[in-house]
Amino acid sequence: MRLVNHPDRLLPVDPATRAVARELYASVAELPIVSPHGHVDPRILVDDRPFDDAAELFIRYDHYVTRLLHAAGVPFGELGIPGGGAVAAPREVWRTFCAHWELFAGTASGYWLQTTLGEVFGVTEHPDAADADRLFDLIGSALATDAFRPRALFDRFRIEVLATTDDPLDDLAPHAALAADAGFRGRVVPTFRPDAYLDPTAPGWAERVARLAELTGERETYAGYLAALAARRAHFVEHGAVSADHGVARPLTVQLDDADAAALxxxxxxxxxxxxxxxxxxxxxxxxxxxxxxxxGLVMTIHPGILRGHDRPTLERFGPDMGHDIPVPVSYVEPLRPLLERYGNEPGFHLVLFTVDESTFSRELAPLAGYYPSVYIGAPWWFLDAPDAVLRFRAAVTETAGFSRGSGFIDDTRAFLSIPARHDMSRRLDAAHLARLVGEGRMPRELAERIIVDLVRDQPRRVFKL
Known part of the structure; x- marks a missing residue:
């Protein structure tokens, strides 16, 4: 079967609406990528070394891919993941992936993979077991060229801003190196991610708190703890950070007096x-x-509602980020009330709320963002970062909060090569949604043309203070 990236993919089927969507999409298709939240390792851009091979690039670190292969009964060792037992060589891992290609039909992962294979590497057929070796060598030959080094791809993908996710004690040396490198034209900013320093049930919390105090010279008291966190945030701001991210199980906020907080x-x-x-x-x-x-001034983003490490034996043997993190229901209105009562109307405070619980988009997040000037609705994330889910998101939030109360698209990925495919998907779906509103007589076409540019270019810059 041929691997075809149709020029009108994801656009409406109706010819008249598709024609409008096609023109809206064309107006933003080549705009630079602003990626204000993600998990790419900045060292790949500092070192600018060639990527190793197709298996390392597409499979080894992509839990969207490995989780479906695991569900089909493929052992993690056959995917090149160490954890005891035999670990397959990269070519064997790629053969396994190709033999199971049809598992990804209709999935968001399959869409990104197909787009990347076709548009980045020029692959013209669906992977399969018979052709696996040829594709492995074709991709390997491309990766050996200067055009496929990380910096060259960064430029080719038209990435304007790329945010990473970083530990509070990170010295941020890679970010400093990139900022000082006159030959690197992009902007790579760190993100303050303090979860393991705020949750006393996190393994090693007390040891982290002690290291935090040691690094900052603060005392190991509650007051010193707060001062140390503020100092590390300042370190991130000095290195270009624009946001602080919080991957909490529940978005619970509680006001304690200093004595009670210190006792706890x-x-x-x-x-x-x-x-x-x-x-x-x-x-x-x-x-x-x-x-x-x-x-x-750091933008506060909250990513709640994931039960981490659902498969404990796999967690113990292979570690986190293996695809066994599962969404759970989340409530925002009452848990966030203490925070919003104090800071929801503060000028300059930006709070971006994400969810993997679709029921909250129209019931909670859109009403909150439609009232509090600080609150923005995070783009569909993780399990919802998929074509049909993105369209459901647009329908769920826009009628209450409009277009202006969103975060702009967030790719939230470790898979560097999938960044343009994900942003392109979002642009196509926004064009499809706006074209439908135009076709239904609910919006003038001229307004749709302005809104789609704002969604892609201006909104993420505005929300994340870029």
Missing amino acids: FERGRAGALEADEARVFSGHMLLQMARMSVDD
Whole structure:
């Protein structure tokens, strides 16, 4: 079967609406990519070394891919993932992937893979077992050329801004190196991700708190802990950070007085917190992060609702990010009320709320963003970062909050080569949605033309203070 990236893919089937969508899409198709939240390692751009091979690039670190192969009964070792037992060589991993290509039919992963294979590498047929070796060598030959080094691809993809995700104690040396490199024209910014320092139930929390104090020269008290976190945020701001990200299980916020917070902090350091006390302390610290965002200007993003490590034996053997993180229902309105009552109307405070619980888009997030000037609706994320889910998102939030209260598209990926495919998908779907509104007589075409440019170019810059 031929691998065909149809020029009108994802656009409406109706010819008249498709014609409008085609022109709307064309107006933004070549605009630069603004990626204000993601997980690409900045060292690949500092070192600018060639990528190793097709298996390393497309499979090894992409849990969207490995989880479906695992569901089909493929052992992780056959996907090149160490964790005890035999580990397949890259060519064998690629053969396994190609033999299971049809598993990805109709999935978002399949769409991104097909787009990347076709548009980046010029692959013209669907992978299969018979052709696996030829494709492996074709991709390998391309990766050996200067045109496929990370910096060349960064330029080819027209990436204007790329945000990474970083530990609070990271020295951010790769970001400093890129900022000082006159030969690198892009902008790569760090993101402050303090989850493991705020949740006393996280493994190694007390040790992290001690290292935080040691690095900043603060005392190991509650007041010193807050001062140390603020100091590390300042370090990130100095290195170009624009946001602080919080991957919490629940978006709970709690206001405690200093004495109560300090008591829970000391109990946490001693390993003596009860589960309810730990939740309260974590909720208080999320509120403290909002306070610090008001002070230092970092955009606050919250990514809740994922049960991490659902498959404990796999977690113990292979570690996290293996595809066994599962969405759970989330509520925002009451848990965030303490935060929003204090800071929701603060000038300059930006709070971007993400969800993997689709029921919250129209019930909670759109109404919140449609009232509080600080609140923006995060783009469809993780399991919802898929064509039909993106269209459902647009329909769910726009009628309440309009187009202006969104974050702009967020690719949230570790897979560097999939970045342009993901952003292109979003642009096509926005064009499809706007074309439908034009066709239904609900929006003048001239307004749709302005809105789609704003969604792609201006909105992420505005929301993330770029």
